[in-house]
Amino acid sequence: MxxxxxxxxxxxxxxxxxxxxxxxxxxxxxxxxxxxxxxxxxxxxxxxxxxxxxxxxxxxxxxxxxxxxxxxxxxxxxxxxxxxxxxxxxxxxxxxxxxxxxxxxxxxxxxxxxxxxxxxxxxxxxxxxxxxxxxxxxxxxxxxxxxxxxxxxxxxxxxxxxxxxxxxxxxxxxxxxAAHPCLSLQGVINKHEKSKQSEKGSCQVKLSMPGAYEKQLCIPCRPDNDQDFGTPFVFHVDKEMRSDLEVELEQTITVLQDEMSPDLEKQTILLGLGTVPVKSLPVGQKVDMTVPLGEGQSLDLTVKAEESTWDLDVRLSFDLCKEERDFLDKRKKIVSQALKKTLNFREAPGEDEVPVVAVVGSGGGTRALTSFYGSLSGLQQLSLLDCTTYLCGISGSTWCLTALYQDTDWSCKDLQGAISKARDNVSSSKAGAFSSEQLKYYFQELNSMENEGRKVSFTDLWGLFIEYFLNQKKDLSKLSDQQEAVEGAQNPYPIYAAINVRPNISGDDFAEWCEFTPYEVGFRKYGAFVRTEDFDSEFFMGRLIQKRPEPRICYLQGIWGSAFAASLDDVCLKMAGSGLSFLDSLxxxxxxxxxxxxxxxxxxxWLKTRLVIPGGPLLQIFQDFFKSRVTSGETFNFMKGLYLHKDYVNNKNFVAWKGTHLDAFPNQLTPMEDSLYLVDGGFSINSPFPLVVQPERDVDVILSFNYSWEAPFEVLQLTQKYCEELEIPFPQIILSEEDEKKPKECYMFVDHENPKAPIVLHFPLVNDTFRKYKAPGVERESEDEKSFGDFVIVGKDSPYRTLNFTFEHYDFDRLVEVNCYNVLNNKDSLLKALNLALSRRKLKKGNRQ
Known part of the structure; x- marks a missing residue:
C-alpha cells in the first residue's frame, strides 16, 4: 500500500x-x-x-x-x-x-x-x-x-x-x-503602565494567538499588586500561519442595575488593544518590548520565539514500528520450531517460509471473555498457540487478553491456572461494585483524573466498574507493562481494537479503526502512531506539548468494551435491524x-465540488437526542495540528470517492478535531479483522472466533465489504441457507485465485457435537456427562446474555469447554490451513528467487 x-x-x-x-x-x-x-x-x-x-x-x-x-x-x-x-x-x-x-x-x-x-x-x-x-x-x-x-x-x-x-x-x-514547523512563543508580563481609568477597578490582561493550541490566557493585574505579573505564558502555533500575539486589557467594575433596584452587576470594559508581530521576532532570542494599548497604557513583555525541530513525537509511517518488527523476527524462530512439532516435519521451515497466524476474538461481554479462554485452551492443547503470531481482541475478548498478559510467560504455561482464576472472578458477586466504599473510590479516581487535566467521561467510570468486575481490587497495570510479555517473543503479540467515531454519526457511516499494542497506539488509516506511554497526553503538530501519566489499563478496558457508548440509533439498528430511518429525511x-x-x-x-444543504435546526435537535454518544471516551487528539496532504486521496484507506462520506471533507476529518471519541469496535465490526488484514502485517491465516449473540457470520460479511472498499485481498464469504439457519463448528474460506488473501477459519459460537461428545470421538456416557453437554447458548433465559457479568461455576465451565472442544474437534481443518499457508509461503519465496 x-x-x-x-x-x-x-x-x-x-x-x-x-x-x-x-x-x-x-x-x-x-x-x-x-x-x-x-x-x-x-x-x-x-x-x-x-x-x-x-x-x-x-x-x-x-x-x-x-x-x-x-x-x-x-x-x-x-x-x-x-x-x-x-x-x-x-x-x-x-x-x-x-x-x-x-x-x-x-x-x-x-x-x-x-x-x-x-x-x-x-x-x-x-x-x-x-x-x-x-x-x-x-x-x-x-x-x-x-x-x-x-x-x-x-x-x-x-x-x-x-x-x-x-x-x-x-x-x-x-x-x-503533513507536518509544518511549529513555533512556540514563550513570554512573561513584566509591568503594566496604568491610566487613571484603569485604577478605578480590577483589570486583567487577555493574551491569544489565532490558531494556537493554547486557548486565551487571562492574567489579573489588580491595582498596586505587582505580584500578579511574572507568570510565564506559552503559545504553540503553526509557523506558516503568521499569527500575531493579541493583547487585550479589560476592566471589571461593579454598578447598580438601575435606580429602582439595589442589585449590583459586573460590567467589563475594554480599555486597550495591542499586538505583538511574532513573525518579526528573531528566532531563539529573548526580546524585551513595550506594547502600547492606547490611552496612556502599555504592557512590558519579555518574549522569545523558538522553532521546533523535525524530530516529531508522532510517528508518521504505514509500516510496523521497530519493536513489532523485532518481535516478528524473534517470533518466527519460535513458530518455526512449533510448526515442525505440530506438523511432524523432519526439519523446521525456514524463517521466510513461516506463515503469520492471527487469532481474532469478537465482542460479547463476559460471554466473550469466558469463551476466549476456551478457544485459546483448545489451541494450546493442539500446540497451535506457539504457531500464532498475533492475538487480537475487541470488547469482551480484550478483557481476557489483558488478564493473560499480566503474566509475562502465560502462553508457556498450562492455561488451566489462568482459567481457574478467571472462573473465580466471573462467578463472584458484583454487588460490591456499588458499595459506598467503591463509589467513593470511583469519585476520587475520576476527580484525580480531572485535576490532571484529562477529559473525563462516563467511559472512565465504566472502566472502573470493569476493574472491579474483573479483579475486585485496584489494578495498577498499564498497557505498556505488557512489553515484558513480548520482548522475547515468548507470547503472541497482542492488539486491542477500538474505533474513533463522531458523537452524532452512526458507526456504520463513519468509523476509524484505532489499534492499541504494548508499544504504540495509532491509526493505520492516517499512518500516525504515538508511544503507548504517551497516550492521552497532549500533542500539537506532531509534537508532545503536555505529558501526562499513562492511563491505567482499566480505563482502556472501558474504551475497548464501552457497551454503553451506543446512541439510540445504534440500539435500534442492532436490535431491530434498522436505524431511526425518519432521521434520514431530515x-x-x-x-x-x-x-x-x-x-x-x-x-x-482533486476533490469534486460539493453542495451541502443543511437539515436545519430540527435535525440538530433530533441528532443530539438520538445519535449523540454522551458516553464515548473523549481523549486528546494526538493528530491535532497535522494537515491532510494534497495527495491523501491516493491512499486506499480513504473512501473519498463516496460522495457523502466524511473522507471527502478533509476539513472535517480527525486531524482537524480537538478530541478523539473512542468506543467499542463492535459498533462497526464486532471482530478486529481490520487490524490484521492490513498488508503491513502480511497475515496468512486468520482464526476467527465469533462470540456474538446472534448473526454468526455478520462479522465476515462486514469484513468482506470493508476489504472490497479498501481493495484489501479477502476471500469471498459464500454460505448456504442451511449454514445460516444451523451453523457448524468451523468454516474455512480460501481465495484460490489470489494467494495474497488470507485463509480464514471461522468458529461460530455453537453447541453442536459437544452435546454428544465430551472429547473428539469420545461419547458421553453418564447422565451427568450428557446433562453437562446438553445446553442452549442463545435464548432469552440463557445465563450468557451480554449484560450478564456473573456466571455460576457450572455455566462458566460449560462455556469454556464447548469452545475448547470446537477447536479440538476441528484439528484437521486447522492443520490443513497451516499446510496451505506454508505452501503459499514457499511458492512466494520461489518466485522471489
Missing part, C-alpha cells in the same frame, strides 16, 4: 501547484520514525471575490433574505471571514475580496456558506465545498455555483491564484498527513457538482 503511494508520488504529474521535492535519507531511529519524507512546496496567493447571489429565498416568510457569506480555509487561516449583510434582498451583491496565502503541500478546501441573518438566529442556507488545488495559476476563474437549480438560486465567486514570492515551505509527510443533503472539470487540470487527487 505504501509502495503504491510512494510510486504515485515520484511519478510525473501535471499538477497546477508544482512541488520541488527533496529526498532526505535518514537512519531508522529507535522510535521507529521512518517512511516519511521531507518536501518543499511553493506558496501561492489566493484571492477570493464574492460577487453576488441570485434568487435567494430566505427562511423568513414575511420579508426577503438578509444574506451574507462566510469563508473558511483552515489550512491557510484560523480566521473565519464574512461579507457584509445585504438586507432584504433576493439578489444580494457584495463584491468583497478576501486574500489567503496557501501552501500547496496540503489539501486546501475552501468552504463558502450562505446565511440568512435573522433577528433570533442566523440560518445557514447552503454551503459550497471547493477544492482550490486544481486551479491554474495566473488565470482568473469565475464560478457560478448553482445552489438550487429548480429555483435558479446561484452564487457568483471569482478566484485568482498567483505565485507567491515567499520561499517554498518545507513539510514532513507520509503521503497522507439530515443534510450533499450533492456532488461535477460541472467544473474543464476549469481544472486532470488531477486524480
Amino acid at each position: 505504501f509502495r503504491a503511494v510512494l510510486l504515485s508520488w515520484v511519478s510525473p504529474r501535471t499538477l497546477p501547484l508544482l512541488a520541488t521535492v527533496l529526498f532526505q535519507k535518514r537512519e531508522r531511529k529507535e522510535t521507529g520514525l521512518y517512511h516519511w519524507r521531507r518536501e518543499k512546496h511553493p506558496y501561492y496567493n489566493l484571492t477570493v471575490k464574492v460577487l453576488r447571489a441570485r434568487n435567494i429565498k430566505g427562511t423568513d416568510l414575511l420579508s426577503k433574505a438578509d444574506c451574507y457569506v462566510e469563508l473558511q480555509l483552515p489550512t491557510a487561516s484560523p480566521t473565519t471571514y464574512r461579507t457584509q449583510v445585504v438586507d432584504n434582498s433576493s439578489d444580494p451583491e457584495w463584491n468583497e475580496t478576501f486574500k489567503y496565502r496557501i501552501e500547496s503541500a496540503v489539501k486546501n478546501i475552501l468552504e463558502l456558506t450562505l446565511f440568512d441573518e435573522d433577528v433570533l438566529i442566523n440560518d445557514e442556507l447552503t454551503s459550497i465545498v471547493f477544492d482550490v488545488g486544481g486551479m491554474k495559476p495566473g488565470k482568473p476563474l469565475k464560478r457560478t455555483f448553482k445552489l438550487n437549480p429548480e429555483a435558479q438560486e446561484e452564487l457568483d465567486v471569482e478566484f485568482y491564484l498567483e505565485k507567491c514570492s515567499d520561499a517554498p515551505a518545507e513539510v514532513l509527510t507520509n503521503g497522507v498527513l 439530515k443534510d443533503v450533499i450533492k456532488v457538482i461535477d460541472d467544473c472539470r474543464r476549469f481544472h487540470l486532470r488531477d486524480p487527487t
